[in-house]
Amino acid sequence: MDEKLISRRDLAFQLYEVLKVESLTQRPRYQEHDRGTFEAILDTAQQIAETHFAPFNRKADENEPVFEDGQARTIPETKAAVQAHAAAGFLVAHHDAALGGMQLPAVVVNAAMALFKAANVSFAAYPLLTLAAGNLIHRYGSEEQKKRFLPLLLDGRATGTMCLTEPHAGSSLGDLRTRAEPQPDGTYRLFGNKIFISGGDHDFGGNIIHLVLARISGAPPGVKGISLFIVPKFLVDEAGRMGARNDVVLAGLLHKMGYRGTTSTVLTFGDRDGAVGYLVGEPHQGLKYMFHMMNEARIGVGMGAIALGYTGYLHALDYARNRPQGRPLANKDPASPQVPIIEHPDVRRMLLAQKSYVEGCLALGLYAARLVDDIRTGNEAERARAQELLDLLTPVVKAGSSQFCLKANELAIQVFGGAGYTRDYPVEQFYRDNRLNPIHEGTDGIQSLDLLGRKLWQNGSAGLKALLREVETTLQEAAGENELAELVEALRGARDTLAALIMRLGSLMSGAQAEQVLANSFPFLEVFSRFVLAWQWLRQALVAVSGLRRADLSEDEANFYRGKLHAARYFLRWELPQIEPLCRLLERCDPTFLSMKDEWF
Amino acid sequence: MKILVPVKRVVDYNVKIRVKPDGSGVDTANVKMSMNPFDEIAVEEAIRLKEAGVASEVVAVSCGVAQCQETLRAAMAMGADRGILVQTDVELQPLAVAKLLKAVVEKEQPGLVIAGKQAIDDDANQTGQMLAALLGWPQATFASKVVVTDGKLTVTREVDGGLETLELPLPAVITTDLRLNEPRFATLPNIMKAKKKPIDTLTPEALGVDVTPRLATLKVEEPPKRKAGVMVGSVDELIEKLRNEAKVI
Numbered sequence: 001m002d003e004k005l006i007s008r009r010d011l012a013f014q015l016y017e018v019l020k021v022e023s024l025t026q027r028p029r030y031q032e033h034d035r036g037t038f039e040a041i042l043d044t045a046q047q048i049a050e051t052h053f054a055p056f057n058r059k060a061d062e063n064e065p066v067f068e069d070g071q072a073r074t075i076p077e078t079k080a081a082v083q084a085h086a087a088a089g090f091l092v093a094h095h096d097a098a099l100g101g102m103q104l105p106a107v108v109v110n111a112a113m114a115l116f117k118a119a120n121v122s123f124a125a126y127p128l129l130t131l132a133a134g135n136l137i138h139r140y141g142s143e144e145q146k147k148r149f150l151p152l153l154l155d156g157r158a159t160g161t162m163c164l165t166e167p168h169a170g171s172s173l174g175d176l177r178t179r180a181e182p183q184p185d186g187t188y189r190l191f192g193n194k195i196f197i198s199g200g201d202h203d204f205g206g207n208i209i210h211l212v213l214a215r216i217s218g219a220p221p222g223v224k225g226i227s228l229f230i231v232p233k234f235l236v237d238e239a240g241r242m243g244a245r246n247d248v249v250l251a252g253l254l255h256k257m258g259y260r261g262t263t264s265t266v267l268t269f270g271d272r273d274g275a276v277g278y279l280v281g282e283p284h285q286g287l288k289y290m291f292h293m294m295n296e297a298r299i300g301v302g303m304g305a306i307a308l309g310y311t312g313y314l315h316a317l318d319y320a321r322n323r324p325q326g327r328p329l330a331n332k333d334p335a336s337p338q339v340p341i342i343e344h345p346d347v348r349r350m351l352l353a354q355k356s357y358v359e360g361c362l363a364l365g366l367y368a369a370r371l372v373d374d375i376r377t378g379n380e381a382e383r384a385r386a387q388e389l390l391d392l393l394t395p396v397v398k399a400g401s402s403q404f405c406l407k408a409n410e411l412a413i414q415v416f417g418g419a420g421y422t423r424d425y426p427v428e429q430f431y432r433d434n435r436l437n438p439i440h441e442g443t444d445g446i447q448s449l450d451l452l453g454r455k456l457w458q459n460g461s462a463g464l465k466a467l468l469r470e471v472e473t474t475l476q477e478a479a480g481e482n483e484l485a486e487l488v489e490a491l492r493g494a495r496d497t498l499a500a501l502i503m504r505l506g507s508l509m510s511g512a513q514a515e516q517v518l519a520n521s522f523p524f525l526e527v528f529s530r531f532v533l534a535w536q537w538l539r540q541a542l543v544a545v546s547g548l549r550r551a552d553l554s555e556d557e558a559n560f561y562r563g564k565l566h567a568a569r570y571f572l573r574w575e576l577p578q579i580e581p582l583c584r585l586l587e588r589c590d591p592t593f594l595s596m597k598d599e600w601f
Numbered sequence: 602m603k604i605l606v607p608v609k610r611v612v613d614y615n616v617k618i619r620v621k622p623d624g625s626g627v628d629t630a631n632v633k634m635s636m637n638p639f640d641e642i643a644v645e646e647a648i649r650l651k652e653a654g655v656a657s658e659v660v661a662v663s664c665g666v667a668q669c670q671e672t673l674r675a676a677m678a679m680g681a682d683r684g685i686l687v688q689t690d691v692e693l694q695p696l697a698v699a700k701l702l703k704a705v706v707e708k709e710q711p712g713l714v715i716a717g718k719q720a721i722d723d724d725a726n727q728t729g730q731m732l733a734a735l736l737g738w739p740q741a742t743f744a745s746k747v748v749v750t751d752g753k754l755t756v757t758r759e760v761d762g763g764l765e766t767l768e769l770p771l772p773a774v775i776t777t778d779l780r781l782n783e784p785r786f787a788t789l790p791n792i793m794k795a796k797k798k799p800i801d802t803l804t805p806e807a808l809g810v811d812v813t814p815r816l817a818t819l820k821v822e823e824p825p826k827r828k829a830g831v832m833v834g835s836v837d838e839l840i841e842k843l844r845n846e847a848k849v850i
Contacts, residue, residue: 008633032793036671040678040792043635047786089789102789337829554630556619 003054004314005118011111017543019370024105027377038108045112052081053119060122060261061429067253072201072263079204081123086156106372110303117307121433122261126159129199132297133160133211140281140289158207163194171446174222178214189274190214200265201250207242208233213286228286229277247275258432295394299368302397305437306361309405312412312430313354320347320415350411356571357404363536368397385466392455392463399447400529402437409434448525453518471535481545490572491538498531501583519594520586527579534576541568602712604647604656608640608663610672611722624820636672639717642777645784647715648680655749658682664701677795678787684800697812699731704808718743718776729776739769743778
């Protein structure tokens with residue numbers, strides 16, 4: 001089967017050549033592993049993705065879940081896919097051996113999950129949410145809660161959800177109103193409405209473990225009064241057995257543009273006597289717990305955007321190589337055979353742009369996942385550096401990838417032409433599915449404020465300093481390569497421009513003009529994302545140049561490296577310089593957005 | 602009963618193969634390699650027989666370069682108990698493999714050999730048959746159903762006219778067809794367990810087998826590109842073309 005998910009050659013390039021993931025096996029946590037186990041695990045991921053996920057991607061899109069007898073009904077292939085994923089051990093792969101886990105590095109877990117997302121992102125959402133819920137309970141749950149709930153999430157007997165949004169409080173979580181009443185037995189009863197809850201109900205059998213943000217009666221207003229609760233759909237006894245139905249009611253399903261295989265639910269907690277909930281950690285610390293997990297969840301969203309962009313690109317590439325249409329400009333003979341559309345320079349332009357976006361973002365997404373491994377297993381200095389870098393890069397991984405890879409899906413449709421606009425080909429669905437990623441888990445606007453309002457400056461700009469050191473290292477390594485001179489010069493120039501801009505914005509932020517600076521946070525995110533991706537491309541180009549020097553290189557291998565090098569040239573020549581006009585506007589704190597008035601629209 | 606399953610390392614079925622420019626063979630440098638899919642079916646069948654209590658041990662055997670260890674690990678990750686690598690850098694042809702397997706069978710004394718019916722690289726479809734002949738064992742090729750009862754083997758085979766059912770005494774050689782079963786995925790815990798399972802390494806010399814190639818490859822080339830079709834105006838024209846141009850009727 002050739003499902004065109006994500007190039008395994010590229011994954012191997014990123015993992016072993018760029019990120020040197022094999023070196024992780026020197027660390028005690030990962031010492032049982034080697035490249036052989038990583039590849040075997042990716043093989044299993046790909047097999048399950050090709051067997052249980054990809055063949056039903058269109059079917060799930062055409063048959064969105066329906067509300068029936070108070071329950072969400074999905075197509076039966078959803079359950080089969082979710083169970084196959086769990087049965088293979090992917091829900092427990094990264095956990096400790098003591099929990100039955102494989103202690104698999106985060107970077108490999110993310111690569112494996114990307115294959116599922118490329119195959120069928122809406123099926124993959126269920127395990128992704130289950131992983132996140134498991135991680136949260138593992139990290140912040142009490143011993144008793146871990147004993148009772150964690151095994152269900154690790155072997156697939158339950159799926160997980162994250163219940164944050166309410167009808168009147170989405171991005172503004174401080175305004176949420178779901179109420180938790182303390183009970184004499186130490187549990188709580190929850191009352192309130194949640195909306196946009198992905199995976200909030202389904203018909204797979206088994207349980208659903210909702211992680212719910214709510215306010216304990218009498219809690220302080222705003223974000224400082226939010227607590228986190230475990231609320232199972234079916235009550236669970238101490239031995240983990242499923243009992244009576246909890247007071248969580250499916251009030252309705254939302255009808256989405258894409259991601260249709262994932263139920264998006266409206267849930268009512270406490271329709272009768274209150275939904276039984278168990279407080280996680282300390283009262284009023286819920287948002288902190290939720291956001292501690294957010295870095296990893298946001299890498300997950302970014303990787304989803306990348307997977308969709310990547311599979312779209314591979315479909316467009318395949319189509320362009322096989323679709324004959326038109327003749328070269330110089331050929332005026334209508335009787336001569338038509339050429340495949342990849343022969344037309346404008347089609348190659350669109351393919352090159354897609355390649356540069358999806359492979360650049362994949363490099364960044366896996367780089368970020370590799371930082372998670374450093375945070376878990378590095379020495380003290382590595383841990384600190386990795387945490388600072390990851391905090392800074394997370395908005396780029398999340399929102400930057402969502403923007404660039406959605407653009408890639410748009411270009412994939414363009415390569416297909418009219419065919420791409422029909423539902424006979426999959427690229428329009430990739431676009432619709434990917435359109436969610438700039439929205440959920442913090443919109444692009446929220447991400448840009450997080451970057452410009454907080455991440456750039458926190459801890460004395462430690463993240464920014466760490467990034468600039470990494471960039472300088474790459475520049476110095478690349479300076480020795482004649483073939484990269486042009487790219488080094490371009491990235492160095494952009495680095496200097498960006499550093500000067502950040503200095504200036506920093507001084508304005510501490511003054512009275514903070515509001516004006518932050519009004520332009522979105523264009524700043526774009527500038528910063530382009531710069532970070534250009535750096536990732538120079539890193540890839542460095543590996544490609546040395547790869548090309550290898551003695552026993554086959555023609556395919558040489559072409560792979562030449563393609564990397566050329567995509568790097570494309571990105572640094574055509575995409576990176578687009579920051580310049582934006583930087584000029586940002587530098588002078590252009591007030592156009594801020595000064596626009598409601599009444600003028 | 603012990604079951605022996607030969608597994609071959611081949612270019613992955615997803616890889617678009619390329620002929621080397623000098624026509625000497627297929628380019629396998631840095632190409633993804635996997636277990637021959639028919640052999641996966643053989644491994645699966647052996648594991649099922651073990652799970653059903655018919656077999657007590659499943660031993661995977663691979664002949665070839667050192668990297669065939671990865672193929673053995675894949676078989677063990679599915680559930681084979683241990684592996685045997687007959688290591689050589691010599692290009693192995695079906696007769697040589699059959700002789701090597703015969704030597705391994707004599708050493709291991711399995712009650713049953715289950716092999717893939719052919720490998721997706723050379724499509725020779727010879728090794729299982731040659732092995733049975735060399736051992737003097739009964740054979741059932743292209744199996745689509747295997748039942749073991751009272752020391753006897755009942756095998757349904759896919760033949761041109763439909764299905765044929767054979768009864769064989771043990772020990773015997775079976776080769777698997779595509780529809781025998783659906784091989785399982787190697788789960789992550791089993792991939793980790795497979796790392797700790799033993800692999801014995803042997804050599805053709807130690808087994809006393811001469812593996813020198815008997816066949817010479819003259820040239821490898823791509824199949825001719827398919828030509829564009831033509832639209833015919835009528836059935837008569839089609840018949841005329843089939844008769845006089847294609848000369849098939």
